[in-house]
Amino acid sequence: MGRLKGKVAIITGAAGNLGKQAAEIFLSEGAKVSLVDLDRPKLEQVQNELSDENVFIVEANVTKEEDVKNYVDQTVNKFGSVDIFFNNAGIIGEVGSIDQQSVDNFNKVLSINTMGIFLGMKHVIPVMKKQQQGSIINTSSVDGLRGSPNMAPYSASKHAVVGLTKTASLECAGNNIRVNSIHPAPVSGNMMKTVHQGQGTTQGNEEEQVEEEITKSIPLGHYADSKNIANLVLFLGSDESEFITGAEYRVDGGMGATS
Numbered sequence: 001m002g003r004l005k006g007k008v009a010i011i012t013g014a015a016g017n018l019g020k021q022a023a024e025i026f027l028s029e030g031a032k033v034s035l036v037d038l039d040r041p042k043l044e045q046v047q048n049e050l051s052d053e054n055v056f057i058v059e060a061n062v063t064k065e066e067d068v069k070n071y072v073d074q075t076v077n078k079f080g081s082v083d084i085f086f087n088n089a090g091i092i093g094e095v096g097s098i099d100q101q102s103v104d105n106f107n108k109v110l111s112i113n114t115m116g117i118f119l120g121m122k123h124v125i126p127v128m129k130k131q132q133q134g135s136i137i138n139t140s141s142v143d144g145l146r147g148s149p150n151m152a153p154y155s156a157s158k159h160a161v162v163g164l165t166k167t168a169s170l171e172c173a174g175n176n177i178r179v180n181s182i183h184p185a186p187v188s189g190n191m192m193k194t195v196h197q198g199q200g201t202t203q204g205n206e207e208e209q210v211e212e213e214i215t216k217s218i219p220l221g222h223y224a225d226s227k228n229i230a231n232l233v234l235f236l237g238s239d240e241s242e243f244i245t246g247a248e249y250r251v252d253g254g255m256g257a258t259s
C-alpha cells in the first residue's frame with residue numbers, strides 16, 4: 001500500500017485488459033489516474049467499475065497529435081502533474097504472412113503501436129522536464145524482441161518501441177526522467193483471442209490448437225495474467241526502480257530463456 005502515494009499517472013489503452021488492471025493496482029497504491037482510450041463507452045464502464053474519485057477519463061485517439069496534447073493538458077489541469085506515463089495502447093492488426101499483408105494494415109498497426117508511443121512521449125516529456133522527474137513505461141511485447149510469423153506489422157511496430165524507448169532514455173536521463181519498455185508474453189484476454197482466430201485461419205488450424213501451441217512455447221506453461229504485467233509496471237512506475245532506465249523488461253514466463 002502507498003507505493004505510488006502522491007503520484008499522478010496517465011494510462012493509455014486504459015479500457016483494455018492491461019490498462020484497466022494497471023489502473024486498479026495504481027489506485028490501490030495511492031496514485032491518481034488519468035485513463036485514456038479511443039473507446040468512450042468502455043472507458044466509462046471502467047470508470048464506473050473502479051468507482052474512485054481519483055479516476056479521470058479522457059477519450060483520445062493516440063495517433064492524433066491534437067488528442068494526445070489534449071489528454072496530457074487535461075491531466076495536468078485536473079491533477080497538476082504527470083509522474084508516471086504507462087504508454088500502452090496497441091492493437092494486433094491483421095494476421096497473415098508478409099506477402100498477404102496490406103499496406104493499410106501495416107500503416108494502421110505502425111500508426112497506433114509506434115506513432116502513438118512517439119506522440120505520447122513527445123507531449124508528456126516536456127511536462128516531466130518541468131518537474132525534473134518522471135517514469136515512462138512503453139508497452140512492447142515479446143514480439144518486439146523476436147520474429148513473429150504472420151504478425152510482421154505487429155512485430156515491427158513493437159521492435160520500434162525499443163528504439164524509441166532507448167533513445168528517449170538517453171535524451172531524458174539528465175532530467176531525471178526514466179524510460180523503460182516492457183515485453184509481455186501472451187496474456188489471457190481479448191487480444192490473444194484475436195491472435196488465435198487470425199493464426200488459426202492462416203494456418204488452417206482450430207483456435208484451440210493455436211492456443212495449445214503458443215502455451216507450449218511458454219516455459220512456465222501458461223499465459224500471463226494481466227496482474228503479472230501490472231505488477232511490473234507498478235515497480236517501474238514507483239521510486240523502487242529509481243536507478244533503472246533504458247531497459248527492456250521481459251515478463252514472459254521464461255520465453256526469453258529459450259532463444
Ligand SMILES: NC(=O)c1ccc[n+]([C@@H]2O[C@H](COP(=O)([O-])OP(=O)(O)OC[C@H]3O[C@@H](n4cnc5c(N)ncnc54)[C@H](O)[C@@H]3O)[C@@H](O)[C@H]2O)c1
Nearest residue numbers: 013015016017018038061062088089090141184186187191
Ligand atoms: N494481451 C497480450 O497478450 C499482450 C502481449 C504483449 C503485449 N501486449 C500489448 O499490451 C498492450 C495492451 O494490450 P491489451 O491486452 O490490454 O489489449 P486490449 O485490446 O485489451 O486493450 C487495448 C486498448 O487500446 C485501445 N486502443 C486501440 N487503438 C487505440 C487508439 N488509436 N487510441 C487510443 N486507444 C486505442 C483499445 O480501445 C483497447 O481498449 C498493447 O500495446 C499490446 O500490444 C499485449
